[in-house]
Amino acid sequence: MIRGSGPLSRAAVGLAWLFVLLLGATRPATAQAPSMADSVATTEPGKWPYTLPFMSDMAIKRGYDLPLPLGLSGVFYYVERDIEITDIRVGVDGAPLRSLSKFLSPGSTSHVSVAVARFDAWLLPFLNVYLMAGYVANNTTTRGELTIPRPGPIPGERTFNLTAKTELQGFMGGGGLTLAAGYRSFFVMGDVNYSQTEIGFDDRFKALIGSVRTGWNGKILDVPVRLWVGGVYWGTRSTARSSVNVVGVGKVTFEADQGPEHPLNAMIGAQVNLAKHWDLFAEYGTNAKDVQTIAAGLTFRF
Numbered sequence: 001m002i003r004g005s006g007p008l009s010r011a012a013v014g015l016a017w018l019f020v021l022l023l024g025a026t027r028p029a030t031a032q033a034p035s036m037a038d039s040v041a042t043t044e045p046g047k048w049p050y051t052l053p054f055m056s057d058m059a060i061k062r063g064y065d066l067p068l069p070l071g072l073s074g075v076f077y078y079v080e081r082d083i084e085i086t087d088i089r090v091g092v093d094g095a096p097l098r099s100l101s102k103f104l105s106p107g108s109t110s111h112v113s114v115a116v117a118r119f120d121a122w123l124l125p126f127l128n129v130y131l132m133a134g135y136v137a138n139n140t141t142t143r144g145e146l147t148i149p150r151p152g153p154i155p156g157e158r159t160f161n162l163t164a165k166t167e168l169q170g171f172m173g174g175g176g177l178t179l180a181a182g183y184r185s186f187f188v189m190g191d192v193n194y195s196q197t198e199i200g201f202d203d204r205f206k207a208l209i210g211s212v213r214t215g216w217n218g219k220i221l222d223v224p225v226r227l228w229v230g231g232v233y234w235g236t237r238s239t240a241r242s243s244v245n246v247v248g249v250g251k252v253t254f255e256a257d258q259g260p261e262h263p264l265n266a267m268i269g270a271q272v273n274l275a276k277h278w279d280l281f282a283e284y285g286t287n288a289k290d291v292q293t294i295a296a297g298l299t300f301r302f
Helices: 006-010 012-023 056-061
Strands: 070-092 104-124 127-149 157-183 186-198 205-220 223-235 238-246 250-260 264-275 278-286 292-301
Touching: 104 157, 127 186, 157 205, 186 223, 205 238, 205 264, 264 292
Parallel strands: none
Antiparallel strands: 070 104, 070 250, 070 292, 104 127, 127 157, 157 186, 186 205, 205 223, 223 264, 238 250, 264 278, 278 292
16 A cells, blocks of 8 residues: 655555556557458459459459459457556646656556458559458556655655556547559558547547568469468557546546557468458467467458
């Protein structure tokens, strides 16, 4: 139990649990997996029965097989990573915010599960755009070291180790685009997507995620398969803000500058064409340190 005198000492417990709650809310944004489906339409040479993608006839004349233009996907993502907090600022009852970095050294590990529904369309043979919406569940373990002055005339400081677990849920939405190119059996893809997540704080969490994949497209045992490796950058660093009423202290306003400790990770994945309209994919990512991601999904193309 933390005891002491002065505003900082009186608010220690409230502030500690407040930073646990806020900093546990890491970005649950997702790095999109390829949507270059092997679900292709059977057509006469040089003819394409759909409006999309534009420039389809030109691509067919050059010998390319085009995916069916529209897709509906159900995707599950799991992200585990460490969160770095560079500064924490707190104000009580409207007072100016003061940095607590010299008193508090926090960090957290987040486990984020996201279920996403996604609609995509090939506008051009090399350009896919999509919209996504989903539900986020965030379980976080937060650890920190709190240092405060000793009460009364006794000089020195007191140090406390804080550990707590939090659970947060909310909805997310966003969109993105994918650029694709290929040569014979090899391909390269670049994807960028933007999303916002609402889990009850003053501001929505915003994320800009970029990824690049390259790999092989062919058949194994006469089944269309795509294999790839790549990398992801998580642009999710920002400032989290909130306020809470602490008994015996008043209204406490809180800001924290936070983001991924390591925003880059590698990945490996595969996609299998189950039938003309159905594709299944799975992907695993890591940086061999603190990041682990798993994604799997099923797409219906039409």
